[in-house]
Amino acid sequence: MAQDTSGNRDLPKIRNYTVRQVVVPFEQPLTTANGAMHAAPMVLLDLVTDAGVVGHAYLFCYTQTVLKAVAQLSSDVVATVVGVAAAPHKVRDELRARFRLLGTAGLLDMVLTLVDMALWDAWSKHLGQPLVAALGGDLTNDLSIPVYASYGMSGVAETEKNIAQALEEGHHHVKIKIGHPKLTEDIKVVEAALKMMADKAVLLVDYNQSLSVAEALVRCSVLDEYGLGWIEEPTSFDDFEGQAEIARRCRTPIQIGENLWGPQQIAESISARCSDLIMPDLGKVGGVSGWQKATAVCEAYRIPVSNHFYQEVSAHLLAVTTGAQLLEYFRMADPILVNPLEVKAGQASVQRIPGSGVVWREDQIELFMA
Numbered sequence: 001m002a003q004d005t006s007g008n009r010d011l012p013k014i015r016n017y018t019v020r021q022v023v024v025p026f027e028q029p030l031t032t033a034n035g036a037m038h039a040a041p042m043v044l045l046d047l048v049t050d051a052g053v054v055g056h057a058y059l060f061c062y063t064q065t066v067l068k069a070v071a072q073l074s075s076d077v078v079a080t081v082v083g084v085a086a087a088p089h090k091v092r093d094e095l096r097a098r099f100r101l102l103g104t105a106g107l108l109d110m111v112l113t114l115v116d117m118a119l120w121d122a123w124s125k126h127l128g129q130p131l132v133a134a135l136g137g138d139l140t141n142d143l144s145i146p147v148y149a150s151y152g153m154s155g156v157a158e159t160e161k162n163i164a165q166a167l168e169e170g171h172h173h174v175k176i177k178i179g180h181p182k183l184t185e186d187i188k189v190v191e192a193a194l195k196m197m198a199d200k201a202v203l204l205v206d207y208n209q210s211l212s213v214a215e216a217l218v219r220c221s222v223l224d225e226y227g228l229g230w231i232e233e234p235t236s237f238d239d240f241e242g243q244a245e246i247a248r249r250c251r252t253p254i255q256i257g258e259n260l261w262g263p264q265q266i267a268e269s270i271s272a273r274c275s276d277l278i279m280p281d282l283g284k285v286g287g288v289s290g291w292q293k294a295t296a297v298c299e300a301y302r303i304p305v306s307n308h309f310y311q312e313v314s315a316h317l318l319a320v321t322t323g324a325q326l327l328e329y330f331r332m333a334d335p336i337l338v339n340p341l342e343v344k345a346g347q348a349s350v351q352r353i354p355g356s357g358v359v360w361r362e363d364q365i366e367l368f369m370a
Contacts, residue, residue, distance in 0.1 A: 011085040012051030012126050019075045020044045021067050022368040024335050031152035033179025033210035040332045041067040041370065043074050044360070047118040049086050055122025056358045058333055059114040059283055060309055066107065067370060074111045081115070086126070088119040092289045105261045109284065116287030117313055117356070125355040131288070131316040132350050143319050143350035147329040147343055148173035148204060148306075153180070156192045163196040170345040173202045173229060173326055179210035183219050190226055204255075206232035213242035220250040230255040230277055243274035253277050258308035262286050263293035270301050277325065281308035288317065295321050311341050312357045315350045336364045 023039045030037045041064040047055040059074070061067050080098070081091055095112055096104060104112060124134035133139050149166040151159075151174070159176060166174045176193060178186040186205075193203050205228055211219060216234035223231060230253045235242050237259040247254040253276040260266045261284055269275065278298050285294050295317075298305050304325040307314035311327060318324040327348050334340040338359040342349045351357035 012049035015050045016048040017078045018046040021370040023370045032208040053125040055118035057117035113287040120288040121356040131356045137320045144347040145327045147327040150330040153177035172346040175204040177206045179207045202229040204229045207234045224251045240272040266294045267297045279306040282310040
């Protein structure tokens with residue numbers, strides 16, 4: 001990308017950058033119907049500007065297999081924007097234009113997201129404002145967001161333990177993953193969770209795309225009798241016809257969105273009536289800029305919006321999102337952050353320090369470097 005000559009002389013310019021790889025262990029394994037993850041492989045980006053501010057962001061890579069490749073790709077992409085104005089929308093559009101022939105869906109889209117989040121952090125720091133204020137939020141208002149505690153798939157005993165922990169922490173919404181080999185096993189876990197809750201919280205369940213459409217129709221019809229808050233990703237996220245059939249026949253709200261790529265795919269999913277609820281993942285929707293475009297579509301269709309992962313940045317975004325529903329609370333990056341997101345009585349407090357709130361604990365990063 002060429003040197004910026006657009007007249008943005010009052011905007012900070014990207015002067016330098018650092019890309020690092022870490023693998024941060026989870027508090028407990030994140031088990032789904034598709035397997036278990038024991039740690040979070042993440043790429044960390046620091047964008048240094050000539051205004052003296054540094055934009056920070058992290059990207060969750062799901063598997064350590066691609067961590068090195070994503071870190072290298074991130075470095076190669078960021079190198080093309082050194083010297084340009086740190087204007088998030090402009091950089092986003094120019095990078096996407098640069099890669100139009102190649103296409104971006106997949107790892108490249110995730111890298112562009114990483115850049116976008118770091119740019120918004122740098123821009124809001126340059127303004128001396130929390131990200132929520134840079135996005136137009138009113139700091140005189142209550143900026144707390146209701147959250148749901150998020151747990152992996154487990155048997156009855158571990159589920160009861162997790163629910164007890166969530167209730168003790170004051171949560172009013174709890175998500176568990178299901179998708180056991182037999183429906184009867186799912187029901188045992190759901191019933192155990194609801195018994196523990198005793199109407200003190202709402203139960204959400206997540207299938208992580210593990211069911212065929214036929215099996216999902218059977219299982220969801222049974223789960224309809226339990227008053228769940230939502231059923232998440234019962235089948236493959238890109239099977240729009242199958243998802244729409246499930247959403248049409250299931251009384252419980254269907255939640256999808258974490259695996260949809262960018263605002264365009266979210267718009268296509270909504271148009272196909274694949275779900276009642278949407279939960280974009282910042283790593284796949286296009287960062288802050290992509291979230292703005294995607295949630296504008298959700299607002300037009302009056303679809304409630306939650307998030308998937310990236311709770312620090314997502315809290316700022318949900319605070320200015322029409323139809324915001326719930327923030328997923330999962331402490332993925334907490335061990336490497338100076339100021340982890342604060343949650344009390346089921347509410348997350350949007351941080352009021354300049355930027356997104358992502359500030360590294362360098363001593364911890366050294367421990368987890370990959």
